[in-house]
Amino acid sequence: MNKNINSIEKPFKIESYRDEVLNTASIDMEWIPYRGKYLHSKTQIFAAAFCTNWGERIVLHISQYQKTNESINSEKALIEDILFYFNQFPLTFGWYTTGVAIGKYDPRKKVFQVKGRDSDFFILHQRCLFHRIESPFEIGYNGKYITLKKGSKNKHIDLIKVFEKQVIKDYVLDGRYRTTSLDSVSSAILEISKYEGMDAGTTNILQKSTKLQKKYVKRDAELIMMLAQYRNCIVLRLMKIFSHYAKMDYYVVCHTSVSNWYSNKYEKMIERGDCTLSYTPYYSLEKKEIGGGHHTRSQRGLFVNTLVYELDAKGMYPTIVINNNLSFDTLNCICCKNTPSAYLDTETIKVINDNLMEQKIDRQVSNYWTCRKRKGALCMILEEVLTDREKYLRLIKEEKSKPCPNNLLLEEFHNCQMGAKLFANSGFGLFANKYFKFSNYKVAECITGEGRRIHKQMETLASREPFNFDIVFGFTDSIFFKIKEANCQNPEQTINQFIKQCKDKLGITLEIKNVFKNSIFYGINNRFVGVLDKENDRIIIKGLDGLAESNPLWIKKWVYEIIKQIITKPDSRFEIIPKLLDDAVFDLVNNACSSKNSIAEELSYSQKLRMHPTEYVSSNRTGKVGRLMNKDKGEVIQWYETKNIDKETSENYSTSAPDPENVNLDHYIDRLFEKLKRTLEITGFDVQEIKPEISRKILTMINSKSLS
Known part of the structure; x- marks a missing residue:
């Protein structure tokens, strides 16, 4: 948890003479x-x-x-x-x-x-x-x-x-x-x-x-x-790097979005004659629904002392753009329509159409082609920016190899390579943005379609001889797998062979991102928990609803603690977890509900307003709380669950911290179990057996507290 210093009389040390803040x-x-x-x-x-x-x-x-x-x-x-x-x-x-x-x-x-x-x-x-x-x-x-x-x-x-x-x-x-x-x-x-x-x-x-x-x-x-x-x-230094690549005033970059940066860059390129719109009269197309990246349905289970490898495709989308010359000024150009080699892989077209059907999007694609006479504007930008990045990565390596590396230079090189990477990765998603001047859903569809094709072929390669990997999960540009026991004699060599084949056959560079020694996969896309092998039990948690910022701190705290104990000490989980649930109940009754201040800190729900409060229907809780708190779109509202009807809201919740005896304890316990239900079931617990016992303990604690 953050220390969040609230009131310190001693002045903070504030001092920097970097150019970005000088004078x-x-x-x-x-x-x-x-x-x-x-x-x-x-x-x-x-x-x-x-x-x-x-x-x-x-x-x-x-x-x-x-x-x-x-x-x-x-x-x-x-x-x-x-x-x-x-x-x-x-x-x-x-x-x-x-x-x-x-x-x-x-x-x-x-x-x-x-x-x-x-x-x-x-x-x-x-x-x-x-x-x-x-x-x-x-x-x-x-x-x-x-x-x-x-x-x-x-x-x-x-x-x-x-x-x-x-x-x-x-x-x-x-x-x-x-x-x-x-x-x-x-x-x-x-x-x-x-x-x-x-x-x-x-x-x-x-x-x-x-x-x-x-x-x-x-x-x-x-x-x-x-x-x-x-x-x-760091943030202002990155703005200067983005300004350089966008050919845009630094102060304008600070106050505008990525779409403005790329629009400005493209306009400058057109003015200079670096690219032309003469051969792509329909370079800008209104937004339409397209299919997303490829996902393999996740396995569901707890894997104990079983290595699960996560491999990530390095720079897959920039590679796709460059290899296929995909850009608003090259796609379906009038000059290469009759050039067979200009057409996208038929398998990519099939993947796009299959995905459109899966998503129930009512259209089909016959073919796409890209120019073979001119390099696209996006490709030129990516080549320029990624060449810079490779240069800075090389400079970092050279500097680190010196007996006394210059830390200031290392920091500068790191920021430059990061700025280049971020600028490059921001470019291809803009074509699906309807507010982007060069918006073109067909370019976006080709990029994601080609990505789906590569990812599916990567998984096919992984699951067949000689690798026979057991695929646990895969999405967009990553793949998770276990190595079957028959192939476990030299796993690193096997994985390196797989990486080489993906490079040779699919044109992508894979790297090992994580290796989990214990993990939980939920059968839901991009939702998993893993503890890393050989890294002091460092935990990675992805997509768990119980840790969402909208939940009360008390729920987040105990969801994390319970999952942490399951994943780091799986063999002792049936002894540890019941005790932790008892501790959670004790903490709720005796600490979180000890005063209005602790209730405000531990038990408030929060939600970010997606609209102005007046735009919600009158009965909607979010809009009602937003109006009561005089909040605006984008701001956060908060509320607490109560036993009694609140005078202000006329319902069982309040916008200010209630008295301890008015806190709806049953609601908070129910919500904790709701957030833990899948994890407990996957890891072998009977939730229906545990929950009544917890409710009985709450009643005992409340009665004990009242008597004291």
Whole structure:
């Protein structure tokens, strides 16, 4: 679990002089929250803080100006000082500083609905207008964002726009944060949360003391600068690498998506004449449903002291694109329609059609071909970027071989190879994105279809002589298998022969990713648990619903602990697990329900809003809780299961932590068993036998607690 430091009086050490943050400051502001459309009368800025790259903190509060001169407008004076400091720094960082709430009148409901929320810079801009101070900002052309005025010498990066990118969130930072609230990201990445865990969006910090308000705004500014500097500015350094490959301004890259980067790159290539659309008049096609990657139905079972190998195809999709010259400017070109060698493998077409039938998609494909006279734009990009990556991997190897390797160089080379890999891997999925300028479902279909063909042939090769592997599971570009006892005399040699045959016959490079000594497979795609061989019992868990972020901490904690004990000590599981279930019940009754604070920490369910709360039907719990909590699309709601009907929700759940005696213990136990049911059944437990005993123990503990 994260340590999540909430309240530390000793200042955090914040200091970096890398180019990405040199002579910069983070900025955060606090203002009176309001509902609905902005009106000057609804709000006021009352605090602001800056944190420089060398760690200096500047905190401004409206109370400072109220004391100095009663005749001056205290908010106006505060804003003038905010702008004074803001203009000292050529580059500033913020968190959700550029958003604008969008309002729309709903004639059916006869109400003005506001979606999204206004940001710090929008409020600062409006307050400047109110006080007739020249604002450094202007509203963007579509009214959806606010930006520095055109021609401004200053620059600003709204870091939420960087950390919300999937390429950063999932592939650089391993999906460690669920939402992009500052508290969620900083708690997950820095293990430091907002001051005393407060959120100005839900807590009225104006009711707190001036001293606490200052600490709150200062902490936010500190968190923003620490995220900018995290791991030696890794995220900003990657943005510069993406900017280089996209041929796009660094600050624009920070505030736009991968589809914008590739669109810009393709447009530049077309302008230069590196590629042409003359031979592919239908280069852009509206999105249609296509089949996905290939999955082999997983076996179901517990494998103890049985090695299961996971092999991964290295760079399979880039290889497919390059080998087949797949791109929007080459697929079904008019110049190679009569060239037999230009056509995709007939087996690939069959695989595509079989998958369309499996997915019940009402269409069939006759053939696809690609240009044999010109190299495609995507292929040129991939070759350029992957050549760079190989160069940096070679430089890493050379540097590591030296008697005294330069760690700074190693870090730089590593970031460069990672940036190249991420940029390359982001390109081929865009063709299935309907908002991408060069969207083309046929290109996406060819890439996934060819991937399915290769994966199926890889599994066929694995299951036949001379290998006869027992395939446990396979998906997209990975395969899991056991080696049958008859072939176990030299497993490494056998696997190396298989890898060589896949390279020779299928054109793909396989590598051993993991070897599990104990594992559980669930008979469900991409859901398994394994403990690695020769790696100090390191556990890998994929796709288990019981560990989803939406579950209460108490459930996640005990699901993990029980699975951990089963997979690391399978021979003792029938003695260990009943005791652990007893411990879980004791923990629920005596610890998780000991106070409102522990209930809030251990027993809250949460869910990310996929729509604005008003867009859900009135009876939907998610929408109802979202409306009660005044949350917006993309934000997280929370609730607790109760015994009694809650006054606010009129149902058996509440949006705030209930009293301990009002917690629905039976619900939480039922949910724990629901999340463990498959694991317990697969590993030999009788859930119907265990559960009544647990319910009896809960009753005994409650009665014992009441008597004491």
